Amino acid sequence: MVGALPAGEHSSPLQGWCVAHMPRSPRRNPQSQKARQLLSKGAFKAERNEVDLKFLNLIFPPKCVFCGEITKCDDGVCLSCRQNLPYCMARDVAAVEGENFVQAVSAFVYEGFVADSIYRFKERGCRWYAKSYAKYVKLAVEHYYGGIEFDYIVSAPISKGKLASRGYDQTKLIAKHLEREIGVTYLAGAIAKVRETRKQQGLSQLERKLNLTDAFEVLRRGEIEGRRILFVDDVFTTGSTAEECSYALIANGAAEVYVAAVAATLLTIEN
Numbered sequence: 001m002v003g004a005l006p007a008g009e010h011s012s013p014l015q016g017w018c019v020a021h022m023p024r025s026p027r028r029n030p031q032s033q034k035a036r037q038l039l040s041k042g043a044f045k046a047e048r049n050e051v052d053l054k055f056l057n058l059i060f061p062p063k064c065v066f067c068g069e070i071t072k073c074d075d076g077v078c079l080s081c082r083q084n085l086p087y088c089m090a091r092d093v094a095a096v097e098g099e100n101f102v103q104a105v106s107a108f109v110y111e112g113f114v115a116d117s118i119y120r121f122k123e124r125g126c127r128w129y130a131k132s133y134a135k136y137v138k139l140a141v142e143h144y145y146g147g148i149e150f151d152y153i154v155s156a157p158i159s160k161g162k163l164a165s166r167g168y169d170q171t172k173l174i175a176k177h178l179e180r181e182i183g184v185t186y187l188a189g190a191i192a193k194v195r196e197t198r199k200q201q202g203l204s205q206l207e208r209k210l211n212l213t214d215a216f217e218v219l220r221r222g223e224i225e226g227r228r229i230l231f232v233d234d235v236f237t238t239g240s241t242a243e244e245c246s247y248a249l250i251a252n253g254a255a256e257v258y259v260a261a262v263a264a265t266l267l268t269i270e271n
């Protein structure tokens with residue numbers, strides 16, 4: 001399983017550069033010459049961006065989103081973490097069934113480096129982690145939901161107050177990257193959180209459910225009707241948010257809802 005993880009090191013932008021790639025002398029045809037100049041400008045710009053990125057990486061080397069060690073890996077995760085992270089699929093954790101969603105799966109067990117990383121992602125402004133997370137959610141989706149065709153990705157919504165204080169919608173960021181990873185359209189703003197709720201942490205399962213009742217409203221009903229939805233969240237704990245959002249989606253015509261999260265508490269998954 002671990003062997004199937006995204007591979008690859010940054011390749012040097014200068015790799016493969018040789019005399020054969022040097023531009024030839026421009027021809028006399030003015031149109032051709034102008035086209036060459038434009039192409040040359042575009043090529044130069046792209047090349048300069050690559051060099052800029054390389055330069056920035058030298059000054060601010062990318063760090064692993066989980067342990068903080070410097071990494072050259074394309075997915076932002078160092079080799080050590082790749083081998084040692086608590087993957088649900090590597091631990092043979094089964095998908096859980098819900099009342100309103102069909103199944104819920106997760107890339108990681110919510111513990112150690114993963115829990116710390118998600119805390120920084122949500123509370124310390126590390127929004128760029130979303131790109132790395134999406135690559136691993138993709139692996140979980142392929143592993144658990146292989147063969148299922150989804151019509152849309154929908155992300156767990158956050159309240160306006162939380163959006164204002166945090167400055168970004170973290171699950172939206174994951175969903176946007178996941179859209180590119182798995183090629184399923186992300187239906188942004190499909191569901192909204194229409195009232196503030198208490199923090200879920202510390203509440204019993206029943207209290208969590210009551211806390212979220214009628215907290216969500218489907219805004220893009222026409223598009224979700226009869227559709228199979230992949231609902232994306234950052235953390236799956238008791239599943240209350242996924243249940244309530246799935247309830248709203250199904251009540252508004254969605255055919256089926258499947259859930260995928262970055263991390264889940266092992267206890268919940270095993271139940």
Ligand SMILES: [Zn+2]
Pocket residue numbers: 064065066067068069077078079080081082
């Ligand atoms: Zn690491």
